[in-house]
Amino acid sequence: MVTGLDLKTVSIYAPVVDQLAQVEEQLHELCQTDIADLDPLLDYALRSGGKRVRPALTLLAAEFHPHERRRSQIMASAVELLHLATLIHDDTVDNAGMRRGKPTINNLYGNHVAVLLGDYLFATSATFVCDTEVIRVIRRFSETIMELASGQLIEFFTTFDPHKARRLYDERIYRKTASLFCTSAESGAILGNAPENEVQALRKYGHNIGMAFQIVDDLLDVQGDAAEIGKPVGNDLLQGVLTLPSIMLMERYPADHPIDSLFSAIKSGNGEVDDLLERSLAMINDSDIIPDCFATIRDYCTAAAAALDELPDCPPRRSLLQMVDYIRERTR
Amino acid sequence: MVTGLDLKTVSIYAPVVDQLAQVEEQLHELCQTDIADLDPLLDYALRSGGKRVRPALTLLAAEFHPHERRRSQIMASAVELLHLATLIHDDTVDNAGMRRGKPTINNLYGNHVAVLLGDYLFATSATFVCDTEVIRVIRRFSETIMELASGQLIEFFTTFDPHKARRLYDERIYRKTASLFCTSAESGAILGNAPENEVQALRKYGHNIGMAFQIVDDLLDVQGDAAEIGKPVGNDLLQGVLTLPSIMLMERYPADHPIDSLFSAIKSGNGEVDDLLERSLAMINDSDIIPDCFATIRDYCTAAAAALDELPDCPPRRSLLQMVDYIRERTR
Numbered sequence: 001m002v003t004g005l006d007l008k009t010v011s012i013y014a015p016v017v018d019q020l021a022q023v024e025e026q027l028h029e030l031c032q033t034d035i036a037d038l039d040p041l042l043d044y045a046l047r048s049g050g051k052r053v054r055p056a057l058t059l060l061a062a063e064f065h066p067h068e069r070r071r072s073q074i075m076a077s078a079v080e081l082l083h084l085a086t087l088i089h090d091d092t093v094d095n096a097g098m099r100r101g102k103p104t105i106n107n108l109y110g111n112h113v114a115v116l117l118g119d120y121l122f123a124t125s126a127t128f129v130c131d132t133e134v135i136r137v138i139r140r141f142s143e144t145i146m147e148l149a150s151g152q153l154i155e156f157f158t159t160f161d162p163h164k165a166r167r168l169y170d171e172r173i174y175r176k177t178a179s180l181f182c183t184s185a186e187s188g189a190i191l192g193n194a195p196e197n198e199v200q201a202l203r204k205y206g207h208n209i210g211m212a213f214q215i216v217d218d219l220l221d222v223q224g225d226a227a228e229i230g231k232p233v234g235n236d237l238l239q240g241v242l243t244l245p246s247i248m249l250m251e252r253y254p255a256d257h258p259i260d261s262l263f264s265a266i267k268s269g270n271g272e273v274d275d276l277l278e279r280s281l282a283m284i285n286d287s288d289i290i291p292d293c294f295a296t297i298r299d300y301c302t303a304a305a306a307a308l309d310e311l312p313d314c315p316p317r318r319s320l321l322q323m324v325d326y327i328r329e330r331t332r
Numbered sequence: 333m334v335t336g337l338d339l340k341t342v343s344i345y346a347p348v349v350d351q352l353a354q355v356e357e358q359l360h361e362l363c364q365t366d367i368a369d370l371d372p373l374l375d376y377a378l379r380s381g382g383k384r385v386r387p388a389l390t391l392l393a394a395e396f397h398p399h400e401r402r403r404s405q406i407m408a409s410a411v412e413l414l415h416l417a418t419l420i421h422d423d424t425v426d427n428a429g430m431r432r433g434k435p436t437i438n439n440l441y442g443n444h445v446a447v448l449l450g451d452y453l454f455a456t457s458a459t460f461v462c463d464t465e466v467i468r469v470i471r472r473f474s475e476t477i478m479e480l481a482s483g484q485l486i487e488f489f490t491t492f493d494p495h496k497a498r499r500l501y502d503e504r505i506y507r508k509t510a511s512l513f514c515t516s517a518e519s520g521a522i523l524g525n526a527p528e529n530e531v532q533a534l535r536k537y538g539h540n541i542g543m544a545f546q547i548v549d550d551l552l553d554v555q556g557d558a559a560e561i562g563k564p565v566g567n568d569l570l571q572g573v574l575t576l577p578s579i580m581l582m583e584r585y586p587a588d589h590p591i592d593s594l595f596s597a598i599k600s601g602n603g604e605v606d607d608l609l610e611r612s613l614a615m616i617n618d619s620d621i622i623p624d625c626f627a628t629i630r631d632y633c634t635a636a637a638a639a640l641d642e643l644p645d646c647p648p649r650r651s652l653l654q655m656v657d658y659i660r661e662r663t664r
Binding site: 115145 | 367369370425445448449451458459462474478484485486488489
């Protein structure tokens with residue numbers, strides 16, 4: 001049984017749920033290395049309780065044609081491993097103490113271990129992909145790691161800079177999030193022996209669902225409460241990271257929004273930070289910004305669903321459409 | 333012209349010096365990305381002024397048979413990039429401020445940028461290797477990144493623990509250093525169309541020269557002066573890292589060595605650290621430990637040279653033998 005899945009996701013994953021259990025097994029086998037001190041760390045990092053969306057995407061994208069399942073499963077494990085590696089480094093550079101209600105690796109074991117464990121998992125994921133023995137997929141995977149890292153660097157370069165943050169917003173969320181969704185779907189399709197038009201359609205699906213996914217995540221940070229998402233609300237703004245809702249706030253209320261003052265307060269470390277953050281979040285939540293962000297998410301969902309027109313009706317296609325609906329439902 | 337090379341290394345590299353210039357060019361081309369803020373960082377990281385030993389090893393190992401030089405050159409660039417990526421993360425986790433007399437990336441730009449830039453370079457190196465289109469080499473490269481990261485983790489797990497440090501010493505220096513020397517030579521041989529016995533011989537050469545190289549480096553930290561090696565002397569001991577000379581000191585003078593006291597002083601942060609460090613370094617330098625470490629280095633050098641018996645006499649073989657002599661000379 002895959003941990004961390006609710007009934008809804010289990011139903012979406014139905015065509016690949018047994019294969020996802022295999023993926024879980026493959027990840028678990030990594031926790032027996034010949035370095036005794038490493039095993040408990042790996043065990044902790046791999047039991048992250050995530051929804052395993054990316055490996056599900058790979059497995060579903062592979063299911064349209066007869067194929068060697070060993071390869072798509074190893075690829076699915078690799079995309080999940082890569083995702084977990086990025087979380088460890090992201091938490092380290094953000095100095096995050098909690099994720100999904102559990103202490104982060106950097107919190108428990110320090111930045112030193114977190115950097116090196118992340119490196120080890122990046123490399124393990126890349127080694128997994130080599131077992132597919134398909135150069136196109138292996139290269140795409142390495143390029144994706146470049147995109148993930150450069151997406152995080154863009155995020156850093158654009159902190160506290162509204163103009164740059166706006167200009168590079170799409171590029172940033174593509175690189176830091178949608179890129180891996182693209183690659184999860186694309187590599188599944190390639191290893192699933194799909195013809196090129198279907199590979200491109202599934203890649204496009206992955207791109208759009210990934211963009212939607214990131215905006216949902218950005219909204220959670222301005223809307224959710226800390227208990228639900230397992231990390232503090234307003235965390236992005238506190239780090240100087242401008243996301244779609246805060247960018248909209250600055251654009252629509254150039255004279256009234258408190259974000260410039262908030263950033264000044266953060267930089268000078270004065271006591272008004274909490275109050276200014278609360279006012280920023282309240283303005284976002286009391287305006288049309290949330291519905292307009294929802295509309296953007298729905299546009300990406302519509303584009304993702306449209307990409308699937310290229311593919312025949314069958315259980316994996318229905319699952320991919322349900323995945324779109326699952327995201328879309330969160331915008332009501 | 334390759335930067336950072338003295339006349340001696342230029343003479344050793346003679347058969348591949350033009351190709352090394354191509355490698356330098358390939359590295360330099362990386363500094364033009366589509367992210368303006370990234371380019372100066374890459375430029376700084378890639379102009380490290382190192383001796384380019386690893387790419388030279390790849391190029392020399394490839395030169396024994398006719399082959400497509402484009403592939404061995406891209407491989408040579410990849411091993412150097414990987415080396416530079418590991419330096420960035422090593423400096424970050426060690427909190428090192430200087431390397432080769434220049435401020436480190438983490439010192440100049442902060443840990444946040446250093447972690448992400450290291451990730452980006454790891455991934456770039458892996459993407460380079462894909463251009464060789466040889467799965468065996470690509471897989472070996474990913475496994476090497478796992479070994480490098482796990483070697484650093486072993487170093488961390490064994491800090492301040494003499495028993496563990498001794499037991500895992502060979503494994504640690506293999507993983508953190510010799511592994512990449514192995515892979516540099518082995519992948520050069522494979523891409524150079526060498527028969528399997530020569531691939532194995534060059535791999536063995538790389539292993540032994542890598543082990544020797546790490547012990548030379550460990551000795552520099554107990555012997556050298558700060559100006560010469562560009563970082564403080566005794567740095568390993570201050571971090572709790574036990575290397576061959578300090579392990580020998582503890583084994584040979586179990587009752588008299590000051591290392592247990594030094595470690596206690598470091599942990600409790602009391603003022604005797606400088607004095608105890610100086611006494612530890614003096615005991616190492618005034619005993620037979622240095623000559624005995626030299627003997628170990630020479631044993632590895634002898635094994636490296638012996639591995640080359642498998643190969644025909646020709647300019648690249650003579651260069652590889654000169655490389656052994658270059659290391660051996662430092663033990664006189």
